[in-house]
Amino acid sequence: MTDRVRLSKRMSRVLRHDPARLGLALDDEGWTPVDALVAALGVTRAAVEDVVRNGTKQRYELDGDRIRARYGHSLPGRVELPAADPPAVLFHGTSPTTAAAITREGLRPMGRQFVHLSADEETARRVGARHGGRPVVLRVDAAAAAANGVVFRHGNDDTWLADAIGPAFLSRP
Structure with a gap:
């Protein structure tokens, strides 16, 4: 390292x-x-x-x-980043044990300030692999979510942020 x-x-x-x-x-x-x-x-x-x-x-x-x-905080309060128009599709990598709950309930920030989304499937796979086991990658219809009022923020070139993503906007690629 x-x-x-x-x-x-x-x-x-x-x-x-x-x-x-x-x-x-x-x-x-x-x-x-x-x-x-x-x-x-x-x-x-x-x-x-x-x-x-x-x-x-x-x-x-x-x-x-x-x-x-810029992002990833587990502290109280909130780092505000400007709203941004997301790409049409984003991805979220997770563990197999939480994938079913996410597809039922949607993505929530859990202990963080925002839900973290990846700009590409490979990055999401790497993120999901950190959670153990074979990662599950979920496809996020970011265009539809944004059209329905979900606010997206640009964390960096690979990371997009949102308050939450409902299950209607999630699928498996």
Whole structure:
């Protein structure tokens, strides 16, 4: 594992799940001072900026002297990203044990702020494989969901976010 990946994982834990663990606080939109994060992690600002600039998942956002994770939070509150028009079809990877419940009840954010959707089937398969077993990939009719009032947000090139997706918009490819 590269140093960049290790640092990104540490940043993810702090900025998405547990800032208090290192004595940090996030504002209402998920921002914290870069200098405070650098000091808490014991790294250089250049290393943090490298993760933001070159990380493969575009999880972080810099704005002057502040930084935040763009998505994936399990903290109270909400990081607001602008609404965006999704592609016609998105995908969601999950484990076989939860696929039946999802097709019955729809996608909910569970412990996160948003439902995470993938732009392509292969990415969804990789995400689903992290949950153990052979992943199940669900097709999301994002165009129909958007036409019916579901608001989508663009997390990064591979990730789309929504509050929830009803079962009427889900199928197996």
